[in-house]
Amino acid sequence: MAEWLYEAGIGEQRAALIDDDGHILRARIACDDAGLQPGLIAPARLIERDLARLDSGEDIALVRPAAGATLGAAVRVEVTRGAIPEPGRPKPPRGRITDAAPCPAPTLLERLRDAPVRTLRAHEPDALEAAGWSEVLEEAVTGDIPFPGGMLRFWPTPAMALFDVDGDPPLDALAVRAATAVAAAIERLDIGGSIGIDFPTLAGREARQAVAAAIDSRLTQAFERTAVNGFGFLQIVRGRSRPSLPELLRADPVGAAARAALRQIERTPASSPNRFRLPPAVRARILARPDWLAALLQRTGRVPIFNE
Known part of the structure; x- marks a missing residue:
């Protein structure tokens, strides 16, 4: 089970x-x-028809304009999607006006x-x-996802998440195996929104239908998709309430490495040396967070020494 x-x-x-x-x-x-997470319900004020500001100061883009509410009116807002990191400018949190009682995000x-x-x-x-935790994090960071007889290459872009399929012929069998691997990766890495998959070009209708059927049988969350077109491209649209694991790790690689290092330090036996060698940026990030060091001291009873 x-x-x-x-x-x-x-x-x-x-x-x-x-x-x-x-x-x-x-x-x-x-x-x-x-930051703000889906499920949070909090008091806010309407500062534009499609923008509310929480009493705590954060701005929320509203899914639909407020009906009947005047600017400056007190409202309650439920966060439906957290901020999505993107190069240049992140997508802000999104939400909707609600009558439900305030509550924290789960x-x-x-x-x-x-x-x-x-x-x-x-x-x-x-x-x-x-x-295989480290392997999953590595595929999220690198975008290289092996499967039997082939390799997926993944890129999160502002427009859509993209998968490219490479592998050994015959192409019909490769595409079906790749479809199963893509569906598994979408679930594993929590990829939502618009997703594009570039399969090998498939000549026959039955081959393209087999690829679509492999996607349908593997994905569990509700989604919509196109058929595989003549160039081998299929698009999936899936619900999205927070960044995918690749977006999360790539948005702040130093922070991700620092938290991973803290995990390893916490698991180091007390009898082992208390000196740890870390990349300078990772070491600096940890030392800049007294709350992390305090938590480490509370959990392990020691403060690690970081070598240059």
Whole structure:
């Protein structure tokens, strides 16, 4: 039976849904300083017809213009999508006006509802790593996702998330295997919004239908898609409430590396040396966060020494 593995880390919470064979079906990270999150309901004021400002100061783009409300009116807003990082200018959080009572956004742990949850501790064997956690993070950062007989290459762009398929012939079989791998990667890396997939050009209608059927049988969340066109391109549109794992890690690679380093330091046995060698930028990020160092001291009883 599938189960969630959950860790309350320093600077982030992390979770992975593991299947019966010990493979990661979904990987999720929630950063402590990620800003407004979906599900938050908070008081705000309408500053434009399609823009509200929370009493805490953050601006929310409204999904639809406020009907009947005057500028400056007090409203309550539910966040429906967090900010999406993009080169140059991030997409701001989105929300809608609601009559519901104010409440905080659900935590990552509270969102893990579709399977049993096992909370991991730093002194226990590293079950996340045994399931391939580092490999999933690497594919999110590099965009290189191997599958039997081929390779997917993934790019998150402002317009859409793109997959390119490379591999060995015969092309019909390659495309079906790639479709299964793409669907699994979408689930694993929490990719939503508009998604484009460039398959090899397939001559026959039956081959293109087999590719579409492989997508349909593997993706679980509600989605819409086109057919595979004559050039091998298929588009999927899927709900999106927060950044994908690749967007999250690529938006702040130093922060991601710093939190990963803290995870390893926390798991280092007390009998091991207390000196750690880190890249200068990662070391500087950790030293600039006294809250992270305080949490590390509380959890491990020591302050690490970072070598130059």
